[in-house]
Amino acid sequence: MAKAIILNHRPIGMATLEDFKIIDFELEKPKDGELKLKTIYISVDPYLRGRMNLAKSYIPPFELGKPIESGMIAQVEESLNEEYKQGDYVTGILPWQEHIISDGKGLMKIDPDLAPLSAYLGVLGxxxxxxxxxxxxxxxxxxxxxxxxxxxxxxxxxxxxxxxxxxxxxxxxxxxxxxxxxxxxxxxxxxxxxxxxxxxxxxxxxxxxxxxxxxxxxxxxxxxxxxxxxxxxxxxxxxxxxxxxxxxxxxxxxxxxxxxxxxxxxxxxxxxxxxxDFKNKYSEAIEELSKWLKNGDLVYEETIVNGFENTPEAFIGLFEGKNKGKMLVKV
Amino acid sequence: MAKAIILNHRPIGMATLEDFKIIDFELEKPKDGELKLKTIYISVDPYLRGRMNLAKSYIPPFELGKPIESGMIAQVEESLNEEYKQGDYVTGILPWQEHIISDGKGLMKIDPDLAPLSAYLGVLGxxxxxxxxxxxxxxxxxxxxxxxxxxxxxxxxxxxxxxxxxxxxxxxxxxxxxxxxxxxxxxxxxxxxxxxxxxxxxxxxxxxxxxxxxxxxxxxxxxxxxxxxxxxxxxxxxxxxxxxxxxxxxxxxxxxxxxxxxxxxxxxxxxxxxxxDFKNKYSEAIEELSKWLKNGDLVYEETIVNGFENTPEAFIGLFEGKNKGKMLVKV
Missing domain, CATH: 3.40.50.720 (NAD(P)-binding Rossmann-like Domain)
Structure with a gap:
């Protein structure tokens, strides 16, 4: 069994805890080409609020009863995909689940020796x-x-x-x-x-x-x-x-x-x-940001909330100004 | 004696005829380097309303008791300036007067054989x-x-x-x-x-x-x-x-x-x-516009009001939708 956080109601006005629900679900085993991931960090971002509405916007709305998705950091627990091996760290837009089965598409491997893992959801993400x-x-x-x-x-x-x-x-x-x-x-x-x-x-x-x-x-x-x-x-x-x-x-x-x-x-x-809009400029951006991070021109701040079940609260906190710098949940 | 139209009051809300006043004034003789001009066409434009307020904007406000200024077409009646001769047609931002003494600065000679004079306040202006x-x-x-x-x-x-x-x-x-x-x-x-x-x-x-x-x-x-x-x-x-x-x-x-x-x-x-803002691109614009005008891709419409004294009414008419295309006064 694994836990997921789903969209339970579409918020009207400010989102509340009741708009989310933590459910238990049966995690299937990874099939050929798939990975089993263990979630480490979840990014909560103001723009997610827009996806909770049933409105046309730049990205499609979340579905009711399905997990919210956002930028996350995870570690590979099992791999049936030759591009990833057990222990690898990855980042990507993933569902709010403690464990995830992924086909590896849209994921990017990250190096924990270059910068702290959480930086890949923040200053280098x-x-x-x-x-x-x-x-x-x-x-x-x-x-x-x-x-x-x-x-x-x-x-x-x-x-x-x-x-x-x-x-x-x-x-x-x-x-x-x-x-x-x-x-x-x-x-x-x-x-x-x-x-x-x-x-x-x-x-x-x-x-x-x-x-x-x-x-x-x-x-x-x-x-x-x-x-x-x-x-x-x-x-x-x-x-x-x-x-x-x-x-x-x-x-x-x-x-x-x-x-x-x-x-x-x-x-x-x-x-x-x-x-x-600027996908073709990401590599330029990451290169410059890494350089500034290394030489100390760029520092960053994170607000880390502990516990998977506190993710909705962390998200709501964004609108109450509770974060300094990047708001993250450590699972 | 010559006539001028001055700003008599700063309009509050919609401009009215009472905000303008026609006065007679003594026109001096042109001095060395100066021209005496006879006004032919006056352009009335919505943006002039902004200059009637005492507010900071992209161009300074008109002064109370002084003539309004706008784009105009005039003919040289007397010239003590070697760059212009009697009979030349010119365009420039000039005061609302039947006759004008100018030092020639900011004026541009125009050719009445290339296009009708009024076009130089409109499609070619x-x-x-x-x-x-x-x-x-x-x-x-x-x-x-x-x-x-x-x-x-x-x-x-x-x-x-x-x-x-x-x-x-x-x-x-x-x-x-x-x-x-x-x-x-x-x-x-x-x-x-x-x-x-x-x-x-x-x-x-x-x-x-x-x-x-x-x-x-x-x-x-x-x-x-x-x-x-x-x-x-x-x-x-x-x-x-x-x-x-x-x-x-x-x-x-x-x-x-x-x-x-x-x-x-x-x-x-x-x-x-x-x-x-685009002064360095004027010549490109005029070149293209002239080409399109000549080959018939570009046509234009003017609303011409007759009589110098009707200039304020023509201006006010802009805000009542009375013009089709460029609104001009023929003096």
């Missing part, structure tokens, strides 16, 4: 690649420019700021607790981070710390935080839309000030992306 | 260049794609659609009267034009006529028309923000559905521009 390509392909930061990052303490945001510094930018972040502010300023090299929860006037504070205006805005959150950011964009600003965590749990599309006129007045560019 | 560069530099339409144009019957929109056809797109427009619809479909080669004023469900109609979705949206209007357009964008859509006529007369920034999530889900790009 899709998270790091998202930060790298979303910033450099859309934001195109130039030396001396000002980069503003919302959701700065999140998995992607904490890497974006560091890449901004590597590229010679003045980097300002927006985060949701004094503890996160401290971490970003002391550990991740942000020049200044604003706590939007205690800020009396966010727009005025952004203006103060981005005193030359905002050239690149890397947006993880949307909503009123972005309204404030858009007040300060410079001519020819670039806005990279990476996420919109403020809306993922909303039942209806909220309204806000119309932004087209702001983009028009500044000849600004706003572009949405999902990391899969 | 900033209007045509705006359509060409806004569509091709940002929208980047590819053969077989669908191009949607709002404000399609306006000066820019009527040219954008034709360039879209030249580039092999399926071209759908949105306009505000059945007469405009007919003109765009019969004269300008639009595949289909929707009358938003009589449409019961604009979004549904856009979906019907853009049955493969919208790859390029050329936006002249913003507001609820753009909300409907954004419902139908395809993955990797490009949205060129050229104007926002729905807002120019608003006293406060209106609210609407937040759009970042729509751009994010489609990895779409939205970019504002003003034609001056």
């Amino acid at each position: 899709l998270t790091g690649i998202t930060a790298y390509l979303g910033l450099l392909e859309i934001g195109k930061p130039k030396e001396g420019e000002t980069l503003l990052v919302s959701g700065a303490a999140g998995a992607v945001g904490s890497i974006v700021g560091q890449i901004g510094k590597i590229k010679g930018c003045h980097v300002v972040g927006i985060a949701g607790s004094d503890e996160k502010v401290l971490m970003l300023e002391e550990r991740f090299g942000y020049d200044k981070v604003i706590n939007y929860k205690t800020s009396k006037d966010l727009s005025q504070e952004i203006g103060k710390y981005c005193s030359n205006g905002v050239d690149v805005y890397f947006d993880n959150v949307g909503g009123v935080i972005s309204d404030a950011a858009l007040d300060h964009i410079n001519k020819f600003a670039r806005i990279s839309l990476c996420g919109n965590i403020s809306l993922y749990n909303e039942k209806e599309l909220p309204t806000g000030p119309r932004i087209q006129i702001k983009l028009l007045k500044k000849s600004a560019l706003m572009q949405g992306f999902i990391v899969f | 900033l209007t045509g260049i705006t359509a060409y560069l806004g569509l091709l530099e940002i929208g980047k339409p590819k053969e077989g794609e669908t191009l949607l144009v709002s404000g399609a019957a306006g000066a820019v929109g009527s040219i954008v659609g034709q360039i879209g056809k030249i580039k092999g797109c399926h071209v759908v427009g949105i306009a505000g009267s059945d007469e405009k619809v007919l003109m765009l479909e019969e004269r300008f080669g639009y595949d289909k034009v929707i009358n938003y004023k009589t449409s019961k469900d604009l979004s549904q109609e856009i979906g019907k006529y853009c049955s493969n979705g919208v790859d390029v949206y050329f936006d002249n209007v913003g507001g609820v028309i753009s909300d409907a357009a954004l419902d139908h964008i395809n993955k990797f859509a490009r949205i060129s923000l050229c104007g926002n006529i729905s807002l120019y007369n608003e006293k406060e920034l209106p609210t609407g559905p937040r759009i970042q999530i729509k751009l994010l889900k489609k990895s779409a790009l939205m970019q504002g521009f003003i034609v001056f």
Whole structure:
């Protein structure tokens, strides 16, 4: 018997523990060409919330009664596939199960001696690649420019700021607790981070710390935080839309000030992306990120929750700001 | 004595005739290096409304008590400047006066044998260049794609659609009267034009006529028309923000559905521009536009109002949809 976490109800608004269910199921034996995997780490990510809705989006919705899937790290327990042997570590998009039977497709072997296993779900995984390509392909930061990052303490945001510094930018972040502010300023090299929860006037504070205006805005959150950011964009600003965590749990599309006129007045560019858009640039991203990780230019933070059964809680915690850096579950 | 039209009050909301005033003034004699010009055509353009506000924008506001300025065509009556001779025709951004003293800076000589004089304020002027560069530099339409144009019957929109056809797109427009619809479909080669004023469900109609979705949206209007357009964008859509006529007369920034999530889900790009951003591409644009004009691929429409004193009324008429194609005043 093995445990799986399935989607029990489609969440309405904020996801709750009742939307998930832990079930026991009979794990079949691997057939020829297949692997039996033992799960080590599960990545929980804000974008999974979108897949819980029955809506058209960039990736198909999860099915009710089936396991949630996300990025995971696992170890090969049994292999009937000649490309993998027992003991190998792999990463891929896998179902939330303690044990998994896989045909090996879509998996990638990872080397635990090069970096800690969990880094392959973070700075060297899709998270790091998202930060790298979303910033450099859309934001195109130039030396001396000002980069503003919302959701700065999140998995992607904490890497974006560091890449901004590597590229010679003045980097300002927006985060949701004094503890996160401290971490970003002391550990991740942000020049200044604003706590939007205690800020009396966010727009005025952004203006103060981005005193030359905002050239690149890397947006993880949307909503009123972005309204404030858009007040300060410079001519020819670039806005990279990476996420919109403020809306993922909303039942209806909220309204806000119309932004087209702001983009028009500044000849600004706003572009949405999902990391899969840039598949042909992954190897460039991983190469650069590994180099920076090795030479110490890039550090990372993880929040690790222990216990397979706590995965739904870890996921919900993302929307309550409970993570610093990448949120992972250790099984 | 000569007549000038000055900004008498800064309009609040929609501009009214009382915001302008016709005055008589003493025209000095041209000094060495100067020209005396006689105004022939005055271009009235929606963007001038923005310059009537005391707000920071891409170009400085008009001064109270001073003449409005816009694109104009004039003839040289007297010249003390060796680059121009009596009888030459010129175009440039000039003050709303019947006669003008100019030092010649910023003027461009135009040839009345190559095209009708008024074309130099329209299809071969900033209007045509705006359509060409806004569509091709940002929208980047590819053969077989669908191009949607709002404000399609306006000066820019009527040219954008034709360039879209030249580039092999399926071209759908949105306009505000059945007469405009007919003109765009019969004269300008639009595949289909929707009358938003009589449409019961604009979004549904856009979906019907853009049955493969919208790859390029050329936006002249913003507001609820753009909300409907954004419902139908395809993955990797490009949205060129050229104007926002729905807002120019608003006293406060209106609210609407937040759009970042729509751009994010489609990895779409939205970019504002003003034609001056692309100064280094003007000559390319004029060369192509002239070629298409000559071979008949490009036709144009003008609405000509007679009489210098009717310039404010012509300007206000832009916001009431009174123009088909480029709106001009013949002095």
